[in-house]
Amino acid sequence: MLDSKIPEGPIENKWLNYQIKAKLINPANKKALSIIVVGSGLSGAGSAATLAELGYHVKCFYYQDSARRAHSIAAQGGINAAKNYQHDGDSVWRMFYDTLKGGDFRSREANVYRLAELSAPLIDHFVQQGVPFAREYGGVLANRSFGGVQVQRTFYTRGQTGQQLLLAAYSQLYKMKKAKKVELFPRHEMLDLVVIDGKAKGIIARNLVTGQLKRFVADAVVLATGGYSRVFRLSTLAIGCNASAIWKAHKRGAYFAAPSFTQIHPTALPQTSEAQSKLTLMSESLRNDGRIWVPKKKGDNRNTNDIPEEERDYYLERRYPNFGNLAPRDIASRAAKERIDKGYGVGQLKNAVYLDFRHAIKQFGMHTIKDRYSNLFEMYKKITGVDAYQEPMQISPAAHFSMGGLWVDYELMTTIQGLYAIGECNFSDHGANRLGANSLLQASIDGYFILPNTINNYLANTLNEMRPTLEHPEFDNVQKEIEQQIAKLLSINGNKTVDHFHRELGKIMWQECAMSRNKQGLEKAIVQIKDLKRDFWKNVKVTGSDKEMNTELEKALRLADFIELGILMCTDALQREESCGAHFREEYQTKDGEAMRVDHRFSYVSAWEYNNGNFKLHKEQLEFEYVKPSVRSYK
């Protein structure tokens, strides 16, 4: 039933074959077609601008005050591309293989190959857009290596790569706004999707300044709303990041794929108090030069710098001699958790490990290290008050990227006709674990290169259809549902704050559905979250009204969806009885604690259908024609 629409032909030619066969729309007709894009991050802004350049009429929605604030901006490390500028054996094939293997063979070959294939022109594109990538003295582009690969294929602009790429996309979006091809709706949050005759035809959004609900109709809807790791509350994501748009789409019929595949990033700053709202990420690129260790002695309270070399346990180098500190994220996170759980953790709450630059500074000199990471060191100092040039940083794993998301086919269309999901909010290329510097890549490629070449294949068929009006009864129905939900939230007038419930949800999810999971814990978590849901709808308190800017109401609406998503995540994690990538089931591990895949049972993508509060599993079998799944060893 799930048709991934993978084109014919050898893997190198699939994308070309697709484009040859896809329907095109002549420029005059494009003008008449209208597309809604929700989200203004790298994929949202990139696609909105590109679609507008192609001639479509685009409306772009985002909850922030400016498109430039979308959370793509926070990606620090870089963006991968198979340019092989370093002459170190890289190729499209190698990148395809690395990504597929990095994802523990839980993604579609054809998609991953396309990702690698389009990476090189993407760098050309961004350079042309004025992204000031790091350069060598001779003027050519510089590269660095990133977790999980053995070549240097990462392009970067200091520690602010996401920012520079997003600003390029954002300014391109404004260029198209000036050309009157794009209408922008800042401080507007999509609250629901309107599906008419099985096709996505519009959205209802709330103006966050006035509180007004507004209807928007279009010929296709593109969701580019990013990841949902805020379900853990403490994550590296922006506070406003939410799952509401994709969750509402899910409830309207879009399948949700692999919801439990969420990545825990190994190098964030540790939590220091209950009131904490956010875990700041320190770029993974730090692992290029920094060495990770914990003291060999439990509860070692000596000054960090007083612990002699032979009493330090460089556990990543010990366990994974080939990749050492550059082991992929899931592995590095789990290894840290293993040490911390065993009582070797450092810092105030004993929940951190050291990331040490002493050797790098000795080897390359202070100047080089400053040149590479000065802004990260500065950020570290601002937040912790500690000078990391003098003593090691303390880092800790934190919820980060969600590989899971709305199920999409090769065209990035969800199971609802005319509804597309791009960037982090879909499940496409990363499988069970994402490699460092691949998220900017996927978001950009989805937005700039793929969607603008696949959406026409659908829109060509809608040319002769009548576009529904805003008075269509389905708009009435959806709006009524939203109004009821808002009214309910405001009327409960209970005794607990929204943040209270979010903290509780976060605790359950972090405990049972994060770095390692087990049957018993997940079953318990599902019960707990269901209880929490009941409690929420009985005892939450939201002050203010719906006819004004009301951040409490915004938070409550988002949390209501996070709670439901939490149940699905645990359901998915429970059902997948294997360990793969970021999904680590304690029951399925090798003797030395490594993840154990069960290919004969689980070599498929789980796509969940929403059914009145229950979830029905659909399987998209994964076929590996070109790469034989192997045990993902980084030893």
Added chain:
Amino acid sequence: MKVTFKIWRQENAKTKGDFKSYEVYDLTKDMSFLEALDHLNELLVERDEKTIAFEYDCREGICGQCCLFINGRAHGPHSNMTTCQLHMRSFKDGETIVVEPWRATAFPVIKDLVIDRSSLDRIIEQGGYINAKTGTAPEANAILISKSIADKAMDAAACIGCGACVATCKNSSAALFTSAKINHLNSLPQGHQEASTRVLKMARQMELEGFGSCTFTGACEVECPEHISIINIAEMNVRRLKAKWFE
């Protein structure tokens, strides 16, 4: 620790605002400033009051959304820092902390501490980009750019668009913001083609939006979280003169 927040409350753009004081007791030194405000908001909910609207998103100093004027300084008492990077350890126990929205005619208040900074976006709209459609780019290494130029462009490009420069400037000048974008793009070979129109249009929009003119007090570069140098403004000026009189 205990602090007293004296916070600007304003119902909406049309009403007049005023300060209101709130005493908060159970704060810790490790809390970020915004977390302290979160905490205050939870207390307000419990007291059945409307929460204080204030801006934030990434809380790691890069999105530029947070914008508070704290104890007489944009982004608080430290230099070159965003509000979200400010922690309570920077304040004394028992201190009164005055929090205001950023003041500039081009940044009207929306509610409480939330302001409208779309004027900055409209400056970008006038030319803060390179006109190149997706798919039209030449090979990335075909045009060499020396490291020093790339570094210089990046120094300017680092701007997060928070508007602290405008907030702190006695003239509410957006010159630092505008010059950073102009110098980023105009110093790269890709941006050369539109260099003069870019500088003229963006600078003109800056004036149309009602920002004041730069008198080089230097306050902006001290408050800029990204250390954008005021020299950028001088460079913009020479680009402007050149574009206006010699091209």
Added chain:
Amino acid sequence: MFFKKSIIALTGLFLCIFLIVHLSANCILLLPKDIARDLYNSYSTTLRESLFIKIIAYVLYLSILLHVVYALLITLRNRKAKSQHYSINNFRENSSWASQNMGLLGVIILLFILVHLANFWARIKLGIGENIGLDANGHVNVYEVTYGLFQNIYFVMFYTVLMIPLGLHLNHGLKSAFMTLGFYHKKGLRILAKTSLIYATIMTVGFGIIPFILFFK
């Protein structure tokens, strides 16, 4: 706005140069009384009779006028850009007091100039007040006017103290003028900052000390 700002910078720079010439001439007053009188009076006669200097004088008046008028216009516009002020503003932590108060300093300097013109220009050029005699060489005895003025301790104080706002104005103004006109060389700006400070100090001390010396002479 940018055009106006550039005019303020250009006229400001011109006035800076004028001050150098003015101070050099004032230094004549420091010579022994007889030499000073002859030299000073013949110098001022030369100035009054030269066509070139006449033109320069008009440029000078125009410069002051433009500098003042445009500064006023820009200030009004800048005030409009910040319609509401902060209840607390610790601007001293991010910028110098002078840079924040150039307008106020300018007004003080303008008042000074008016008094200064009344003391000298009005007497010598317009002939208002007591008649001025001629010296031994037949030149108008401007020296006596100056000397006479600075026997009054109140004028000495006025002329000395008001050189402080001038110095503050010059120190910021010189740097700022260069940057307004687009001087953006990094090292050059560091040198410029030092130059501005030295220049402003020389002007303040130079102009400020001469009345004192005349008082005690």
